[in-house]
Amino acid sequence: MVQSILDFFRNLPDKYCVECGEKIEEQFDCYSNTCCKCLHVKSHDEG
Numbered sequence: 001m002v003q004s005i006l007d008f009f010r011n012l013p014d015k016y017c018v019e020c021g022e023k024i025e026e027q028f029d030c031y032s033n034t035c036c037k038c039l040h041v042k043s044h045d046e047g
């Protein structure tokens with residue numbers, strides 16, 4: 001049921017960036033422990 005899936009995500013604890021400690025937006029956090037900003041910084045660093 002779609003409702004259950006929505007409830008599941010709503011019950012997830014807030015996620016925080018491992019780099020800067022910023023709270024990661026729900027829409028973004030699925031696969032990463034790093035916020036948008038740090039992802040950009042990181043790709044710069046490693047590139």
Ligand SMILES: [Zn+2]
Pocket residue numbers: 017018019020021022034035036037038039
């Ligand atoms: Zn960050």
